[in-house]
Amino acid sequence: MDTQFSGRGGFDRDFLERIIESINPIAIIGRYTNLKKAGSRYKGLCPFHKEKTPSFTVDPDRGLFYCFGCGKGGDIFTFVMEREGLSFVEAVQYLAREAGIPIPERRKVSGEISTLQEAAEEAHKFYKRQLSSRDGVLGMEYLKSRGISQKMAKELGFGWAKNSWDELVRHIRHLNLEIKNFEKIGLVIRHAETGSYYDRFRNGVVIPIYSMGNRVIAFALRSLSKDEGPKYINSPDSALYHKGKVLFGLNRARKSIRQMGYAVLVEGYFDVLSLWNA
Ligand SMILES: [Zn+2]
Structure with a gap:
């Protein structure tokens, strides 16, 4: 380590x-x-x-x-x-x-990975704050129904995406951040015709996906929309994240996987969670 x-x-x-x-x-x-x-x-x-x-x-x-x-x-x-x-x-x-050490200017040209990592972390902070907001009550209620307490939700870094097309986009603009970086990790999507951006994750619980180094690299959304869309929406592959290589919760389950001597592969994020919680 x-x-x-x-x-x-x-x-x-x-x-x-x-x-x-x-x-x-x-x-x-x-x-x-x-x-x-x-x-x-x-x-x-x-x-x-x-x-x-x-x-x-x-x-x-x-x-x-x-x-x-x-x-x-x-x-x-x-x-x-x-x-x-x-x-x-x-x-x-x-x-x-x-x-008491003066903070120097950060390198202007930092690697793309660390730039995208920062974007993912900023988005994560944003989603987490949303879950504690008044609007996040819906998400908290859903998590409770899946046996996840408020404390555990906080520990696991869950978040909330409002039922809005541009909540994250406006946050990025407000902080004057480079929206292209958020597009590269798939959190915002550029409308092909109008060129304007909108949020990928809307109206649902945001589940962070961590690297083995315990850093957030992608997200999944458990949609709470009543329409016929998919229940789970994942971040697309990016320079930070390749689907299939990372299993949500794996970094936290590492110890028990070691103890059991094999990895139990499970479908669905909440199955991983209940394993971890067992
Ligand atoms: Zn501890």
Whole structure:
């Protein structure tokens, strides 16, 4: 689980390393849970899942955390992203401010992958916020009917797409982001004749699809529309995501798959979820 500083998020590699060197992961993570020294590591109750005996560990030398209970782990950037609901770029800015390190300009020409990754993360944040909005109540009710609590929905990063043609498009415009990047990952579609953009995902629960590295790379929509359209709509293949290579929930099921010695392939997202929940 080694962290690689290959200029993630378009940031300079040295800059990211300086942040890592300047901040004390025990102090940062210690704000969310009480950490006690245990050998060369620190232990505490996991800030990501409910537990009575500590299975959450922090390795201060390597700057990594890992929970033996829920399997969450990563570096300090991952921790801040997950705990504060930030994108990678925002987490870097947050920690740089903590460390009092001035934030340099990001590389103008960053790889397409990281640009698309940022677009996916921004969209994810947007969908998650929608689920907590008044309009998201419908989505929450549906999830409840499938045995998914509000807390679990949050943990799994579910979102909500309003019954609207341009909710995401307007959000992208509002933030002045490059809409082409969202088109490349299939979240917005360009109308062939008018040239205007509209949302792919409308009126349904948005399910994030994570990479093995625990980053969101695509989405699926469980449509709640009453018309005859498909129940599930997936992100199309993109530079970030190739269908068939990624199984939703796999990154979270990894531990149990290892324990069982084989992967149980299941149809449908909620089957994966109920497996994970079992
Ligand atoms: Zn945990």
